[in-house]
Amino acid sequence: MAETLQIAFGARFLASMVPGERGRVTLVRGPTSVRHRLMEMGLTPGTDVRMIRAAPLGDPIEIQLRSYRLSLRRSEAADIEIEAG
Amino acid sequence: MSRALVVGAAPPALMRIAIAGNPNSGKTTVFNALTGLRMKVANYPGVTVERREGRMRGADAALLDLPGIYSLSARSPDEVIARDVLIGHLEDSPLPSAVLVIVDASNLERNLFLATQVVELGLPTVMALTMMDRVRARGRTIDCALLSARLGVPVVPVVGTTGEGIAALRDALAHVGPQGSRGIERMMPPSLEEAIDEAAEHFRSNGAFGGVRPRALAALWLAERLSDGDSTKGPAGQRAAARWGPTNEKLLATSARLAGALPDAPAAAIEARYRYIARLTEGVISPPASGDPAAAPPDLTDRIDRVLTHRVGGPVVFAAVMFGLFLSIFSGAEPLMDAIEGGQRFVAATVAAALPEGALQSLINDGMIAGVGAVIIFFPQICILFFLLAILEDTGYMARAAFIMDRLMSRVGLHGKSFIPLLSSYACAIPGILATRTIEDRRDRLTTILVAPLMSCSARLPVYLIVIAAVFGDRPMLKSAVLFGMYAFGTVSALTMAYLFKRSLLAGPRPTFIMELPPYRVPRVAGLIRATWHRSKSFLTEAGTVIFAACIVIWALSYFPGPPAMAAAVSSARGEAAGVDAGQPLAVEALAGSERLRSSFLGKLGRLIEPVIEPLGFDWRIGVGLLSSFAAREVFVSTMGITFAVGEADETSPELRHRLASATWPDGSRVLTPLTGIGLMVFYVLACQCVSTLAVVRKETGSWKWPALMFGYMTVLAYFASLAVHQIGLRFHLGA
Numbered sequence: 001m002a003e004t005l006q007i008a009f010g011a012r013f014l015a016s017m018v019p020g021e022r023g024r025v026t027l028v029r030g031p032t033s034v035r036h037r038l039m040e041m042g043l044t045p046g047t048d049v050r051m052i053r054a055a056p057l058g059d060p061i062e063i064q065l066r067s068y069r070l071s072l073r074r075s076e077a078a079d080i081e082i083e084a085g
Numbered sequence: 086m087s088r089a090l091v092v093g094a095a096p097p098a099l100m101r102i103a104i105a106g107n108p109n110s111g112k113t114t115v116f117n118a119l120t121g122l123r124m125k126v127a128n129y130p131g132v133t134v135e136r137r138e139g140r141m142r143g144a145d146a147a148l149l150d151l152p153g154i155y156s157l158s159a160r161s162p163d164e165v166i167a168r169d170v171l172i173g174h175l176e177d178s179p180l181p182s183a184v185l186v187i188v189d190a191s192n193l194e195r196n197l198f199l200a201t202q203v204v205e206l207g208l209p210t211v212m213a214l215t216m217m218d219r220v221r222a223r224g225r226t227i228d229c230a231l232l233s234a235r236l237g238v239p240v241v242p243v244v245g246t247t248g249e250g251i252a253a254l255r256d257a258l259a260h261v262g263p264q265g266s267r268g269i270e271r272m273m274p275p276s277l278e279e280a281i282d283e284a285a286e287h288f289r290s291n292g293a294f295g296g297v298r299p300r301a302l303a304a305l306w307l308a309e310r311l312s313d314g315d316s317t318k319g320p321a322g323q324r325a326a327a328r329w330g331p332t333n334e335k336l337l338a339t340s341a342r343l344a345g346a347l348p349d350a351p352a353a354a355i356e357a358r359y360r361y362i363a364r365l366t367e368g369v370i371s372p373p374a375s376g377d378p379a380a381a382p383p384d385l386t387d388r389i390d391r392v393l394t395h396r397v398g399g400p401v402v403f404a405a406v407m408f409g410l411f412l413s414i415f416s417g418a419e420p421l422m423d424a425i426e427g428g429q430r431f432v433a434a435t436v437a438a439a440l441p442e443g444a445l446q447s448l449i450n451d452g453m454i455a456g457v458g459a460v461i462i463f464f465p466q467i468c469i470l471f472f473l474l475a476i477l478e479d480t481g482y483m484a485r486a487a488f489i490m491d492r493l494m495s496r497v498g499l500h501g502k503s504f505i506p507l508l509s510s511y512a513c514a515i516p517g518i519l520a521t522r523t524i525e526d527r528r529d530r531l532t533t534i535l536v537a538p539l540m541s542c543s544a545r546l547p548v549y550l551i552v553i554a555a556v557f558g559d560r561p562m563l564k565s566a567v568l569f570g571m572y573a574f575g576t577v578s579a580l581t582m583a584y585l586f587k588r589s590l591l592a593g594p595r596p597t598f599i600m601e602l603p604p605y606r607v608p609r610v611a612g613l614i615r616a617t618w619h620r621s622k623s624f625l626t627e628a629g630t631v632i633f634a635a636c637i638v639i640w641a642l643s644y645f646p647g648p649p650a651m652a653a654a655v656s657s658a659r660g661e662a663a664g665v666d667a668g669q670p671l672a673v674e675a676l677a678g679s680e681r682l683r684s685s686f687l688g689k690l691g692r693l694i695e696p697v698i699e700p701l702g703f704d705w706r707i708g709v710g711l712l713s714s715f716a717a718r719e720v721f722v723s724t725m726g727i728t729f730a731v732g733e734a735d736e737t738s739p740e741l742r743h744r745l746a747s748a749t750w751p752d753g754s755r756v757l758t759p760l761t762g763i764g765l766m767v768f769y770v771l772a773c774q775c776v777s778t779l780a781v782v783r784k785e786t787g788s789w790k791w792p793a794l795m796f797g798y799m800t801v802l803a804y805f806a807s808l809a810v811h812q813i814g815l816r817f818h819l820g821a
Binding site: 028031032033034035036037038039040041042044045047053055056057058059060062066067068069070071072073076 | 155156158160191192193194195198312349351352355356359386390394395396397399400484488489491492493495501594597598599600601602603604
């Protein structure tokens, strides 16, 4: 779905990043409490992120931000818009 | 202002210092280093968030280790507790006289999110920067003096594992004074600052929060109010009203105005705080020695994770770790459990020799000693499990386990963090349920709790073993297959029920999985032992009392009112015994016991329910076993021993096996056929026959609603599954 949106709107999402890729958060969407939690964990607009890897079964993913590692599901990562870092 | 009063008053005899910090920030290591070995572990009233308190060495101060949290916004039970302690609004917990806030220096920005919130409360505060060794290893330095000057609180660098800086920290805590009068930096957008000012007026006049800055209270209140939509109604509204006191029109108007002026004010506040943190830390951390952090070689954690979360290697290592965990719980505890059983038999024999036969001897032996035994028999397993869980937790592997398993668990609507509690439940549902505390989402946690007792615990094993031995005789392959089948059946049932609960009763918004993957570290043995002991001890005191009480009740039900006439019973026993076993005195005694049970309340109950359980293929004697198992499943074997007049019995007793196998209905057909055996085991797989589990669930969920639901659905499930096995089996002539 993320890929479709990307083609449609030209936006990139955290969920579609490949391991090693870097980016910068531009927008965090999703349900209020999830969005607030993600932002409190440091995923605020303007934050640099790097995709590290996906779990063995492909989901969740591990990212690096603000000098720590965070894991989140692809469904949450699909709500985080990024631009090339 | 009331804070001035607190500060100006004569120093209290005992300082009370609350320790706040992020999970994985080294908070517990600092707590342990400051307190030494003395500490008290309890639960906060009404919830089972661990309350750890200790006395600071060399100072008159009590240290309260708050649960690790990421924010004061209070979305999880842990956060609510920590926040309420820090604003002095928790039952039995007066406002702390000082706060120690722990900040992981290697992860400064995110740790400062909580830390700045805590500093802003305005209590006398000391900040400890932990993991300084890791910062140095990255070739960086931190200017603590600069950070301290900017924050207005002392900042002490420490390395918890080596004790470096602990003396300085102790000194800073002993001399901590009120914060400067500069107040909170106005970091928020103007409309939010304005709303905070207005709301602060309200809290300034509210005496309940003396000692905490009204502006900080205002910010917390607005964040809570604007995050939850309409939080004034329902239980959430009641809790909010209890915490924040009555709201008035003016306060509500303020929040409404803010909601209009700044859509999603809480998000704006979070962004503003991170911008503030960027200003705070500018020039505080030296740039990395190598320039670009990406150019630095991957650190140890990275190298370990390349194996442990590898597509192939990850699951392999994970399976090995889980197998090892399972194996140690099962076999590691065995010698100790045997020793406990031996000790129990010895004590019972001593009592039997010292006391005349009768109600008192029976109460002590069959009630009290059996009751104590039923509690401590689990103790070795629980200690081992808690120790291993502490290792997984402290090394950082627990987070990887959740990372690896989340995909599978999400298929049934659960969380990666549900895996360990469910796995632990193979040993015993109680530690499994206690291990669900790490699950933030209430629905995910309740679902995990509700299905955990379906995982076949070690108390079911003796039942499986005796029944399998009785009905499948000497066919080892078949026996193993049936045993494995029971475990598999329990697991599938648990996952299926989780799926159903998540789609009905506990359906909620899309489940989330947002979890930090902390760096790997070598656990401290002292910390592991401490955590193991205190958690295991709380099992003894909390669940133990209920199990003990239940054993006494079951004893009384099975002992009273006693046979109509003891003499008649013994003579009838003798008569029967003559036909059975050449009138050995032991057999006579056993038969007298059987007769007593038959005429007891429990025996009467067994016969009362016989019509209900007959369609399942069970007679009243098995009914008695089922009923007594509701205290604890393993009682089944000893009750069967009494019911079938074998006397002392355990699952290896050949005689009990034989008696069970040869028991007949009045018409002469066998009671325990392979079919009824399977039906009986299916019942045990599914039924919630464990008072202790229910007691723990009551404690964990804070209401009888959930244990009642658990008991209800599991009993219904057990009955109908067992009924289906028997009736379908009969239809296909598998009864013989």
